[in-house]
Amino acid sequence: MSKLNILRIDASMRVKGSTGRQLSDQLIDRLGQGQQLKVVNRDLSQGISFISDAWIEANFTDKAERSPQQQGVLAQSDALVGEVRDADVLVLAVPIYNFGVPAAFKAWVDQIARARETFRFTERGPEGLLTGKKAYVIVTSGGTPMFSDIDFASGFVRHVLGFIGITDVTFIGADKQLMDAEALAKAEAQIAAIAA
Numbered sequence: 363m364s365k366l367n368i369l370r371i372d373a374s375m376r377v378k379g380s381t382g383r384q385l386s387d388q389l390i391d392r393l394g395q396g397q398q399l400k401v402v403n404r405d406l407s408q409g410i411s412f413i414s415d416a417w418i419e420a421n422f423t424d425k426a427e428r429s430p431q432q433q434g435v436l437a438q439s440d441a442l443v444g445e446v447r448d449a450d451v452l453v454l455a456v457p458i459y460n461f462g463v464p465a466a467f468k469a470w471v472d473q474i475a476r477a478r479e480t481f482r483f484t485e486r487g488p489e490g491l492l493t494g495k496k497a498y499v500i501v502t503s504g505g506t507p508m509f510s511d512i513d514f515a516s517g518f519v520r521h522v523l524g525f526i527g528i529t530d531v532t533f534i535g536a537d538k539q540l541m542d543a544e545a546l547a548k549a550e551a552q553i554a555a556i557a558a
């Protein structure tokens with residue numbers, strides 16, 4: 363049996379008690395019913411670098427011309443891009459922090475959105491290079507309704523995934539948890555209904 367390669371990205375800075383992590387566990391269990399999985403975990407609460415002056419210069423230098431130092435500057439980014447490239451399915455759990463994505467998630471996006479690696483510019487505009495993948499995005503929030511005018515996270519995640527070529531995206535909302543006692547149960551029901 364062939365294995366489904368999953369990249370799990372946790373963007374909650376809470377390690378214990380994170381509802382996004384709990385729902386990711388359930389979703390991955392669901393996806394594993396009837397097939398073998400290989401799961402790569404990228405837990406952004408464990409730290410991620412911001413891009414820098416040296417990073418930008420190295421990224422704009424042709425691959426063949428990069429110095430060993432420049433290759434070192436891009437090493438984490440290369441690894442993160444490789445994780446996305448190797449995945450068949452991405453499972454992202456992204457909480458809304460201050461109406462947007464957590465800073466660590468934005469740092470991850472800055473590390474993986476790379477011209478010539480994950481997108482390229484054509485005469486028709488930008489083209490994503492990581493096609494043929496599926497993504498599930500679990501959005502958690504206390505009170506901000508998902509996809510509302512004050513949710514600057516969900517639309518951003520959808521756009522960024524599309525920008526790198528991932529257009530088959532399913533959102534699972536566990537939003538408004540402080541206002542809706544059923545918020546988690548609704549997300550769990552949506553996960554249970556996903557065909558594995």
Ligand SMILES: Cc1cc2nc3c(=O)[nH]c(=O)nc-3n(C[C@H](O)[C@H](O)[C@H](O)COP(=O)(O)O)c2cc1C
Pocket residue numbers: 374375376379380381382383456457458459460461462502503504505506507538539
């Ligand atoms: C720093 C911080 C900022 C937050 N900002 C918002 C917000 O703007 N809107 C909202 O609805 N909830 C906000 N919350 C609540 C979280 O979105 C909510 O607790 C969510 O469940 C976190 O995901 P988790 O359970 O996976 O940790 C914030 C939480 C933290 C820690």
